[in-house]
Amino acid sequence: MLRVDDLTVRQPATGRTLLSGVSFEVAPGESVAIVGESGSGKSLTVRALLGLLPGGLESHGQVVIDGQRVDDDPRARRRQRGGTVSLLMQDPFTLLNPLRKAGRQIADGLPSGADPKAEVPRLLAEVGLPAEVAERYPFQLSGGMRQRVGLAAALAAAPRVLVADEPTTALDATTQREVLALIRRVQRERDMTFLLITHDLRLAFSMCDRIMVMYAGRVMEVGRAAELREEQHHPYTRALLAAEPPADRRLAVIPSVPGSVPAHDAVADRCGFADRCAHAVAACRVGVPELRSIGAAGVPEARPLDGGRLSACVRAEELPVAPAPPLGVAATPRGAAEPILDIRDLRKTYPGASRPALAGVSLSVAPGEIVAVVGESGSGKTTLARCVTGLERPDSGTVLLDGGDCSDYTRMTRQAVRRARRTAQMIFQDPYSTLNPARTVGATLKEALAADGRPPDVGALLDLVGLDPALAALRPANLSGGERQRVAIARAVAGEPRLLVCDEPVSALDVSVQAQVLTLLAGLRERLSMGMLFITHDLAVVRQLADRLYVLRAGECLESGPVQRVLDAPDHPYTRKLLDSVPDGSSAWPGQSSE
């Protein structure tokens, strides 16, 4: 159905190559996942496949869709879009035309001759939406609904191939599960060929028949989902899988590989993963290892497109079996000490909002304790964090920071504000806007140290968060997402605050970077004995890091207690639902779509 042969993507203006030697094949009705960390070239691969590369990039290599060679024929490509291949994109908040009603956007894609009046409700019903959604504008829909509308629009012309580029990363865990279940149901019902892009291996195992792992613009490993899940023939795949925290047990450390994805050109002459690989040998650094077949007999094969097991590791067959990571134990509650943060009956309703964002939340954090707050999108987690740090003023209730009343920063003395700021610091979700793009890392950190009355030793601070002091001279634009988040952490802990408020600090990061950051945070907690208010929607992360847990929904606290207790034996069905939405890699997940 789809065949890509030796695909290369280049940026002629800079002479950079972003992707090379990518070849794969997808059979009709088959579902294939492309997995890899951010920047590994997944999106470029499918964009090139569809002939929709961003301006300034060009691709070479053979692309055959539905038996027709299209890479040299833009008109055929245009004809095929919609009816033969269709693409569902990542961000539900930007993929719809904001000025057009949902129904009309779906109708726009219908094949000529189709009756929109009949087809649009049918498509909406197929994606589990009521017909009246057709009359709504995108801004009147939630993220999950928008993604469903997007799916309906992508399906309008009845494509035989659906490409979905991380269709759920911007959604919260529960919605993600519902949307994925929906996509799988539709795919099976329509018997579509399906190409899914994700950075989450477990999710890929559950959703697809076959997996292709990419790294630094190259394919690393290919195999059937079930086989790949059992045994990985590339250290990168292994690392990726290991870095995904399990929701059912706590590990002593989440295994993570230091470093981040290199640019394709930086590793043009060797195995892209060699520099981060624990198993690398000299051979890995001479020439690019070929993607080869790993048969049962282990005989290298010259035909990489036959759907068998392929790996680009020179030591694919001799990789030692990875030991199971040791389990860890949650810290025992240290309730004895005076809490560093004590929140009582906090309420907040945004002006004009129909329901409160916080409807009476009480919570406390002891020194050195990590307290997690979980909940789906819109449950008020961020509002809580902002109220604690004084970025938002609660309507009522008290916030005690280290015993001082910090409910209303506008009414505090300057000294009190300064004390509060030195007590509590915060890190934010989006690594890309958390640092001032105009300032170098050094300047940012120096300023933070000065503000907290510390000596301006930027090097030591960078060292503390595991970064190379040479980064001080760089601007955020030249850092990876993980590096940025570490710098943000460094900034927050510059003054050794006693409380660190973390608002989803890892949800925008790849699993491997997530593992790095979680490990870093755990280490910092030990070294600086900080208390942490850790906000997330990912229970697997909670399991790894937190001591206690509060479950929030619609501004109300549904359940709380020690992590182990709550996760192993949840009281509230909502908590259970949250637990279920963590992908476990089994083909039973995500389950039936609820509609």
Added chain:
Amino acid sequence: MSRRVPVGVSVSLAVLAAVAVAAAFAPWLVPGATAQDLMTGISGPGPGHPLGTDDLGRDVLQLLVAGARTAVPGALAVAAGSMLIGNLIGLAAGYFGGWVDTLAMRWADLMFSLPALLVAIVVAGVLGGGYGPAIGVLVVLFAPTDTRVVRGAVLEQRHRPYIEAALLKNLSSWRIMTRHIWPNIASVALASAFLNFAYALVSLSSLSFLGLGVPAGSPDWGRTLADNRTQLLANPWAVVAPGLAIIATAAALNIVGDWLHERVDRRGRTR
């Protein structure tokens, strides 16, 4: 990364350099630019006078060179002045919000609902024309545009985590506004200032046309253009040349501005 500079931009840079040199060194380059030669009077291009002479016998080319010194600093002053005012108010409005914002935006609305040229004409008429008042008026009239542009850009930055992180570090508002926010909106602010420069050049020459700008006889471009327009058929160059000088300078600055803006934008986007 290759740093190729497009042809248009290099030409524009050359134009700007020439204008800057003229503005800076006019008294030495063309010491006798305003010297009159009543015997010659107006004449078309010829030997000794590549662009001809105006009706006081002054060499048009020399006037043009000397004119950069009045035309450019005035427009620069307008662009810089309105940028300063507009940026300060816009930063404060966007950053503090609340009544500061309301006040600033009502002020901008007020200025926007004023017929700009009316105010210029009335004020310049009242103050008896003159260069200083004209510049002052234009600064006040142009500032609201900058204010709005800057405020809009600040609002976009205002709730970014990096600002909030700075807040959490207890940095002063002034420092956050000037050291943190401004560098990130500088390209927008500068683009607006470049546009203002072009408008200021044109507006100042329009005021000259209405007899309200620079003093008579000064070798300002707008003035030369306005004064010589009656000589359109006798020596078209005396009209066309200053007009081209205005257009070329404004256009060059904006082309360079756009280019810089795009480059800065691109720099911010690479990850």
Added chain:
Amino acid sequence: ACGSTTPAPRRQQGSVDVLRVALPSSIGSLDAGKEAGIMNYVVGLLVQEALVGVGQDGSLHPSLAESWTRKDARTYVYKLRAGVTFSDGAPLTAQDVVASLNLHAKKGSSTAFAYAYANVDAIEATGPAEVTITLKSPDASFAWTPSPGTLLVTSEKFIEATGERIGTPEGKLLGTGPYKVAEFAPDSHVTLERNDTWWGGRAPFRQIKIDFIPEESTRLLAMRGEQVDVALNVPAEQLDQWQTIPDVQLKTAADRSLVTLAFNTAKKPWDDVHVRKAVAHAVDREGIVRSVLRGHGTVATTIPDPAQWGGVLDQAEVTSLYASIPQYEFDLAKAKAELAQSATPGGFSDVLTYPSSGPQLGRAALTLAENLKGIGITLEVKEVPLEQWIADLGKHASGIYLGWYFATTGDPAEYVNQLLHGSATGANGTNIAEYDNAEVTRLLDDAKGGTDDAVRGKSLGEALVKAAADVPYQPLWWGEAATAFGKAVTADGFGPYFFVGPWASKVAAR
């Protein structure tokens, strides 16, 4: 609204039905008594007439008054022409003339002509066709007052019916002249229709469309594009360009205007006669006339134009008088020497303003400034709107002025009195030099009271010679106005007084 003729149905030779005239500035009111410009007269004199007219030589001659006599030093009697009707058909009566005069002469009149009637004691209709005017004190110049410069006759009925609205688009004008106003749009155009009952005969064009085109280059292009037939007051600096238009006739004549530098003798440093002489020597009048005016003007050697003496002194007398007036010729060395003798030998700086409607004044001022730079005086030349310039003249607060005057009469005493008489000093006075020389004032008063022309002429002459020694003014030039006639029309007897009267009757198709 509609501004122009429909363009360019190219004219056939010899038959012009509609005359299209382009004026260089707009008028807001048709009533010359309500506006300070001179263009109102160009329109008004086609519609209205005065008791007396002005001949091409500058002498008074009959118009609506068939004849007049000065019964004694204070009494003037005018006999009205018979058979004159207004364009609305009503016959002209003595009552109409009295009412027209009273517009300006009655107490509390706010028209611009009122000053000319300040000396009037009584105006009476002494017969069905006779009007008698009595003055408070003898004034020889009064003979000019009922001429078109300060009188335009309309009907009593019209005055009563129209009142304040005379000269507005609604009220328009009513007169006895060759044309009547069909339409008036302020700042845009006036359309005049022929008055077939005019006593002076049948005017040549059925209609006259007068457009106001403030932008000189546009007017030039309009003539080139054959969209206008007559363009008045073509600016000197554009004459070369007008001349190149094929078949266009340019006629020039003195326009009885004076441009002069005035030094405020009551203000430092200008109260020092050496300073005034120094500056006077620094003016290159010949150069200015040659380059700024393109030769279309005459170097002014004193205040009144030689053409103003008609009826007072004869040609030879004028010539010998002018030869006796002291002159300060262009000589920078002398200028330097004079300045050295003054209280400010090192020079000083001052500001000279000129009206934006007179760019030639500005250029002249610039050449002066350039010359003065050489002797250490910095003169900043500033262009200001006409109204502000007028205001500045009225304030008498500056040190140096550029004065620009148009004579409304043909009497030589007109601006001599205004500029030199001691009683005209002080704010709002016309004596902008604040020149107060008892001897000169006495001579001027003598001339005013005299009835004998020769004696008047002598007194005026003496006053001019005396005053010149003190240099309160340095006259620059007597202006010339150029009028362009397009290929379809031409004019007879073009001269300084061409536009003082029903001028269109002298324009003919070519």
Added chain:
Amino acid sequence: MGWAGFLLRRFAGTAAVVLLLSVGVFLLLYLAPGSIQQTLLGTRPATAETIAAIQARHHLNDPVALQYLRWFGDVLRGDLGTSIRTGMPVSDMLGQRLPLTLALVGYGTLLAALAGIPLGVLGALRRGRVTDRLVVTAGVVGLSAPPFAVGLLLLVVFALWLGWFPVYGTGQGAGDQLWHLTLPAAALALGAVGLLIRFGRAALVREMEQDYVVFARARGLSGPLVLGYAMRNSLVPILTAAGLVVTGMLAGTVLVEVTFALPGLGSLLVDSVTFKDVPVVQALALLLTVLISGVNLLVDIGYSIIDPRVRLGRSVS
């Protein structure tokens, strides 16, 4: 808060601006050098009596505050007063000139939109290529060209050399008027074209890079439809620019009115300011402010028509 509240607030805002402006203009004119009697009389001599009569007639000796209040009271009663310069009722004068100015601005805006928006779109579609560079450069040049000089240039080329258009005036009858107003409107439009190219192109370039455009293409939507998506979304900035264009033109007409000898509001303003014709200047300031506020209101209404998020009264989440 519904439409009524919105409009009420707008009217109140405009009224406040008008009030402030009228006080400002009044004071400015009061402080301006020169006086009415001097402008009326010119350089001619005047007797004290005449001056007193003029001053009494125009209440020039009253305190400023009283003069202002008298004017304001009359305006409240619907009487804009009488022009000092022409003796006509001010409302008549404005009434006569407004149609011309509106026609000029309307025509100019139309020309600007017809030229500017397609060029902006063309530039955006050919982004980075020669066409784009040309379009962008043309836009910048248009922005930087002084309208009065452009007017003269157009006159020389189109009226004199080519003889396609008349040199000056307004013409009679609709077709003729259109023909007469073409050059002035074009002179007025040039700067606006530059602005529209700039804003339009930038907006469209930005929209074309948005995800929803890529998604639309990926779903196989036709080229025109995709362009329609992007265009509609770039309308907001274009509308903003159009608002600026119209208000800028209202103020800018003065320059072309002088050049083309058109009796519009702009030239009236210049004449009246220098003449200190207070009632006319005041009424003009009022009229222009109201016109500009009206345009701004239309622009805001336009936003809500274009953008459902504005119309349906909710901010983007």
